[in-house]
Amino acid sequence: MCLIFGGRALDCNRPRNESSHKTPKNMKRKINLIVIHCSATPVDHDYTPDQMTRDHMARGFNSAGYHFYVRKSGYVVHLRPLETIGAHVEGFNANSVGICYEGGMTTDGKPADTRTVQQKESLLRLVNEFRGYYPGIKVLGHRDLSPDKDGDGVVEPNEWTKSCPCFDAKKEYKIK
Numbered sequence: 001m002c003l004i005f006g007g008r009a010l011d012c013n014r015p016r017n018e019s020s021h022k023t024p025k026n027m028k029r030k031i032n033l034i035v036i037h038c039s040a041t042p043v044d045h046d047y048t049p050d051q052m053t054r055d056h057m058a059r060g061f062n063s064a065g066y067h068f069y070v071r072k073s074g075y076v077v078h079l080r081p082l083e084t085i086g087a088h089v090e091g092f093n094a095n096s097v098g099i100c101y102e103g104g105m106t107t108d109g110k111p112a113d114t115r116t117v118q119q120k121e122s123l124l125r126l127v128n129e130f131r132g133y134y135p136g137i138k139v140l141g142h143r144d145l146s147p148d149k150d151g152d153g154v155v156e157p158n159e160w161t162k163s164c165p166c167f168d169a170k171k172e173y174k175i176k
């Protein structure tokens with residue numbers, strides 16, 4: 001099932017004929033990176049796409065900064081059109097896609113991989129679908145793009161500006 005480009009409307013909050021579903025062929029923006037995020041909300045909290053959009057707009061964005069949002073149920077919400085540059089990772093927005101899952105914190109607010117089985121499935125489906133359209137596309141977690149403070153070429157855990165997305169996306173989505 002295609003989630004991204006003209007897929008079933010069921011998986012998406014936009015009609016399939018809307019411009020957000022341009023295929024890579026007729027899209028002007030070059031995409032070569034997927035950045036995975038968490039919403040940094042407690043696992044027992046329902047953080048709706050509307051609330052996220054309001055929060056991001058309060059920070060001065062035009063809309064939610066991510067392209068896709070994966071709810072705890074695994075339901076995928078298409079937020080920002082793919083053609084539009086996201087607002088989710090400093091220095092890497094121009095050519096990337098931002099995918100966020102709901103959660104990333106324990107009930108007492110500590111960073112944790114809170115992904116449900118359904119979220120893991122939906123994230124993997126999205127990643128694989130993008131790989132179909134953009135062979136060789138890189139997949140990283142937000143924290144992997146933190147500044148390399150000691151300049152040794154490797155972003156070490158102590159250099160992570162945040163723990164987002166609270167799991168090792170780079171390792172998990174590595175092409176085996």
Ligand SMILES: [Zn+2]
Pocket residue numbers: 036037038088142164165
């Ligand atoms: Zn993030």
